[in-house]
Amino acid sequence: MKKTLHQETVAGLCLELSLLVHAGVMTSDALALLAEGSEGEEKALLAAMARRVDGGATLSEAMEESEAFPGYAVGLVAVGEQSGRTEEALGALAEYYERRSRMERQLRNTLLYPAVLLGLMLVVIGVLLVKVLPIFDEVYAALGGQLTGVAGGLLTVGRWLDAALPVLLALLAVLAAAAAAYVLLPGFRQKLRALGGENRGAKGLSRTLASAKVAQALSMALASGMAASEAVELAGRLTREDAPAAARRCGDCKARLDAGERLGAAMGASGLLPPAQCRLLDTAERSGRVDGAMEHIARQLDQEGDAALERLAGRVEPALVLAASALVGVILLSVMLPLMHIMSAIG
Numbered sequence: 001m002k003k004t005l006h007q008e009t010v011a012g013l014c015l016e017l018s019l020l021v022h023a024g025v026m027t028s029d030a031l032a033l034l035a036e037g038s039e040g041e042e043k044a045l046l047a048a049m050a051r052r053v054d055g056g057a058t059l060s061e062a063m064e065e066s067e068a069f070p071g072y073a074v075g076l077v078a079v080g081e082q083s084g085r086t087e088e089a090l091g092a093l094a095e096y097y098e099r100r101s102r103m104e105r106q107l108r109n110t111l112l113y114p115a116v117l118l119g120l121m122l123v124v125i126g127v128l129l130v131k132v133l134p135i136f137d138e139v140y141a142a143l144g145g146q147l148t149g150v151a152g153g154l155l156t157v158g159r160w161l162d163a164a165l166p167v168l169l170a171l172l173a174v175l176a177a178a179a180a181a182y183v184l185l186p187g188f189r190q191k192l193r194a195l196g197g198e199n200r201g202a203k204g205l206s207r208t209l210a211s212a213k214v215a216q217a218l219s220m221a222l223a224s225g226m227a228a229s230e231a232v233e234l235a236g237r238l239t240r241e242d243a244p245a246a247a248r249r250c251g252d253c254k255a256r257l258d259a260g261e262r263l264g265a266a267m268g269a270s271g272l273l274p275p276a277q278c279r280l281l282d283t284a285e286r287s288g289r290v291d292g293a294m295e296h297i298a299r300q301l302d303q304e305g306d307a308a309l310e311r312l313a314g315r316v317e318p319a320l321v322l323a324a325s326a327l328v329g330v331i332l333l334s335v336m337l338p339l340m341h342i343m344s345a346i347g
Helices: 007-022 027-038 040-054 061-066 071-081 086-142 149-163 165-184 186-199 202-225 226-241 244-258 263-270 275-287 290-346
Strands: none
Touching: 007 186, 027 040, 040 061, 061 071, 071 086, 071 186, 071 202, 071 226, 086 149, 086 202, 086 290, 149 165, 202 226, 202 244, 202 290, 226 244, 244 263, 263 275, 275 290
């Protein structure tokens, strides 16, 4: 399997393609133009796609064969091609992946300082427990006493850390390498996220983001004139890789639609979309404006997903700062308590 493009790269390519398509440039010529302005692997990728499209393949087929684009992007472009809205599909993908990339950068920047501070505090505490507290213990023993209470417990912890230091260092090295790979390698990041198994997209933030993806796919499919049942089935295929739980909800919704239920009721009963959006679909279905309502819902859920990511970043940063502050207190406690014992013994 080839390396998947980073979200920023996908967003940039989709935006440039949408602009060229809007200007009336043929897809193969647009890809060739982008290849001329690129370098390295990206240049080779775009040139190969241009040759494939020039040979009769569609843009979505060339994207899929390259194995460099996310499945969601390939599927949405395919829907756009079927409905004659390739430009709109590319523009929507550019906006979607740009938002996801921006939120990931914001989350990394938000967590970087507290995480570094927390790591430094852990190192300082480790040095105090392993190297400094035993010196206090020796001084206190020379005065005829021993560390007890919290200080004695911290000394015991320090001795355990000293004995386990080689293992801990190896574990920290592995964790540091995994963190670096997660940040630098999109493929590794996708594999790590896949460890969530069949519950990805089942609840919380992952469900919010999965619902936004489903709504975007449904909006494009319904705008193309596709039947509701087929549109829901398509949305299930597009989310199967990233959010299996959302794909299962799509399957349940399709079964309800095939059984004759109305679109809003079927989506509400299957949990495919939130209740408020399902009520809006019910109203839109009676007025014959389902595609317009779904487009509005897709925008709304996208905004809710962005807001949820911002709230997550806002909660994690104070938690890490609080943890670092608590560790500062532990440092003071580990040093001052033995010192107080020694001073009281001398006095």
